[in-house]
Amino acid sequence: MHTRAKGNIAEERGCAYLRNHGYRVIDRNVYNRFGEIDIIAMRDNVLHFVEVKSAMSYEQAVNNITASKLQKLNRTIQTYLQQKRLNLDYCIDALIVTDSGIEHIENITL
Template sequence: MSRAKGNYAEDRACEFLLNNGFMVVERNFYSRFGEIDIIAIKDKVLHFVEVKSAIEYELAVQNITKSKLSKLIKTGDVYLKKNALNVDYMYDAIIVTPQKIWHLENITI
């Protein structure tokens, strides 16, 4: 996926989160392990969000691999340590298609 398409999907995901009561804390947080697309908070819970987009839901969700989740978790740990945070948190995915946006909370390996 091109960076422009990725940015568009992330913009739509941020808008979705904001419309659903989240506050976006940071976008595109990088560590040596990988990147977190969006970090948001709602009800005192920090959400590390991976954004995937495709023409169809199934195509996008298949790109959330075990390897990608592992990198997301390691990068989330870096973020928590770097910012000395001791808060509840979870790892989410937002799937963006031309027709709809899905928010998958608390995804695991």
């Protein structure tokens, strides 16, 4: 299976997980000149910009969230907020998707 197809499956699982935990999925695969936001969801009036990482193991997936990845994601988020004229509280979350399950890490920073 191709990497993109695996990513799509992980994102589908991630959206189902978020919905089951009280989030409303607003958008997916949002692109701008700085990068991509995998999932944008809302819960309790807070926007959650969700990075989905999948791999064979938790460690392998979580290690793919680097400082440069977060910087790029931050620029992408700021552009999204400006384009949509949004002034809401937000955080960056990660969903680590493995064959054994999904781990949700809220409000990630490095």
